[in-house]
Amino acid sequence: MINPLPLMNLPKLSSEQLQAAQAPLNRKIFLQGEPGSGKTTAGLARLAFLLESGIPAEQILILLPQRTLAKPYYDYLTQNPLPPGSLPTIVTLGGLSQRTIQLFWPAISAEAGFARPHQPPLFLTLETAQYYMSKVVEPFLNQGYFEQLVIDRNRLYSQLLDNLNKAALIGFAHTTLGERLKQAWNGQPQHLILFDQAQDCMNAFREYCMANNLLDFSLQIELFIHYLWRSFLVRNYLHTHFHHLIYDNIEEDAPAAHDVIGEWLPVFDSALLIYDQQGGYRVFLGADPQSAASLADFCDEIVEFPPNLICPPTVRQFQSALVKAVQRQLTHEELTPPIKTAFSHLPARFYPEMVDQVCKTIDELVHQKQVAPSEIAVLAPFMSDSLRFSLMSRLEEYQIPARSHRPSRSLYDEPAVRTLITLAKLAHPHWEMPPSREEIRSMLVHCIEDLDLVRADLLMQMGFTAKKQSFPLRPFEEIGEDGRERITYSAGLRYSRLREWLLNYIEQGEEEELDVFFAFLFGEVLSQPGYGFHDHLDDAAVTARVIESIKKFRQVIEPVRSQQPGFSVGMEYLNMVGQGVISALYLPPSEEEDAVLISPAYSFIINNRSVRFQFWLDCGNYGWWERLFQPLTHPYVLSRNWQPGRLWTDADEYETNQQSLIRIIRGLTYRCREHIFLCTSRINERGAEERGALLLAFQGLLRRLHQQGGES
């Protein structure tokens, strides 16, 4: 090991890392290696070296396929002293596209065929794209489209959007999607019409976007690739701006990004392309390791790092044996006694028993063996809300902090948000969405300090007017004296102020935007002393997030739909929440670092952090092996590596499932520094017996070990 450069606050670097970091400033290097072999650290060291060498920071482009992968670079830049000057740009292809579209919009909007080229583009989020897709698809559904398909509406919309994204990221016309899927279809012939119907919907969505300047992710990428990147002006701007490239995890990016970088590389002074040899986990989002590997041809040098620095020999041996077992090629020679120290089996009959065992084992690790909670990850192919909830609450009983890749509750389940929605319904009687008595009672408990459920119920019984009234809350003074005393006058005063505020709003006769309405209500009533949000900072955070979401929704909905007479963005928003079209809002996951991580296996791998202990839940689950059922899209057919016209056979399905299980085993074991617990339950979460490929492979491995033990 050699001492790092003085500027770097990095761990000691190996000679290979130092060599890659200190490569000449005109060298383009393709760096490959196993996960955990220190490639990203070399990328950070390269960044430090470039800055140390006097390269202006604004000339450095750090490109990544996904936001979470930027964390090491972001942390490095924010937590270390840097030479005075600018900052490097950290970006994904999507981010770069959005930025350049915004800047060069006037130059390309007419040529690209937008109906309103002089008006600014409206960038859609996942939520708003789904909203517009639902509006476009609605008339088709009324005509009987997708009738024979049993699928949740929101999954239908997301698969249509996913297809458009794939076409953009892989580089073929979105108008050929249906045909490609049809050509590969090998199932019931009556399913084929669904691909035609999907194609009609996707075409209509794209036309709608072009007519209204709406840019979903797919259109942003297509605009960048077909117009901006082809424009001399834009290329010149990008070429003069950026001279040095660090492109990490290229195997998780899509061919469109690789194409751009392939063309751009000759212009960069230097480049470091970092390729994870076992990667490609984002295949469902268009990742293409093969096209990433082809970028090596454009580099001056290929450097391969020696094997993983993280994964100990025993875990590595377990990895190899389990992979062989999946391939049914496991022999006695693969197994040596130390392999047993790499894993344990936690068998259970029922699912809750398995959860109990996992939490109990974690308790032993944390409280008896003093393992830091952050060194433990609980992983499953899918993480259902109920599983996440039972794990989190069981760990809480053991007083062990846990964090999830996302919280188990949607924002709309938060009492503060339900309170806001109830108040919005009360304040907008013309929406004809009257809240129920229960909703009003919960709202009162939440809103008015010191008003418990009993008093709130009393207030409801005595203060609720007949159904015919458009505003259901009676004045406090109209309640009998006995009732007023039981409710208390202080609570009554607050109730009256809230009521008065709502009535004033209604009387003013002009509907505020919903986000503005909430902001006024929050500031002037709910967060004032004596009201429930005043001392509850979490409620304020939740309210802020909802307001932000509505505002974003409004800003992309209003320019397009507000011309329709009587259209209310607020009412539309609440309707969409009710229908589940807008459902993906969660509070940001806890940032507590020293906590057990509960996550789907793929999310854990892609976040690229290693832990000492892993728990693989429910090894019998088919989800470890099988891909998700997606009747309207196909990650392997919609790929450059698929030969158009070929049929997708059962053999293809089997082979890709095998490969994906092997990839996941490798991805997890490379990120394990000590021990893996394989947890099995004879009866799964839904009460059925499941014997998926991971379980069979594991049983095969155990059997061989047992035989070996018997023989010796």
Add this chain to the structure above:
Amino acid sequence: MKLPPDFSFSQNNLQDFLECPRRFELRYLLRQPWPAIQSQPVVEHEQHLRRGEIFHQMVQQHQIGLPVDKIGAQAYDQTLLGWWEDYLGSMPQPLPEHRLVEHTLQSAHSGYRFIAKFDLIAIQPGEKMIIVDWKTSRRKPPRAILSQRIQTRLYPFLLWKCSGAFDQAISYSPEQIEMIYWFTADPLSPERFKYSQKQAERDGEYLLELVQQVEHHTQTYFPLTSQEQRCSLCVYRSLCNRGITAGNIDDEIDEEVDDDRLDIAFDQIGETEF
């Protein structure tokens, strides 16, 4: 409470600290969201900010060489069109050819990081460096107030500290730096602030003194502003028990809030989840 290790001082957070230390604590250290109305009328204010954003973008497009007629076509209302025409007719001239647009600079000063995003830096190598800031607020503030704003002290200071980054072979003295504020509300009367060695020394000391005050408050507590009239334009007024109704936008000195965080742009595509 300690300052986080990745904390950067900017004109926004230092101005907030000057106006109310408690607001600085709530907004930047505790990062406590408090979604009340800041000033009224809300939707008009939002439209005004949106116009300001588009105007800055149009100027950026102009500075990188996009055709004037295509840029101008984006002016979607008379106000924005007026600003654009005023800009074309009376932007500060002559500016050196080498331009950096929407450029972020950072530097450490006595162990603290300072950061700023500049609308425009025009450089004549070895000769001069001019900072131009486009102001779209409704009124032009008096020069005396402008001169006291953190922006007027931080921007030239930071540019001077970072001047070596543009060309290591050339060193600039503070006298070669000028800061110009150009106002859509008064396009013919930009305010110019010449910089000097003496001013740079004063600013360096002043900024250091401010961050030391911040450090001091992290050890004790962050007091509320003594000028209560300011609270009507602060979102935290209900948290601090200092009022109910939001004040009027006309009472705000600077309506723009520059985004001076680390410049990272990501797309909206979902993270891997199965």
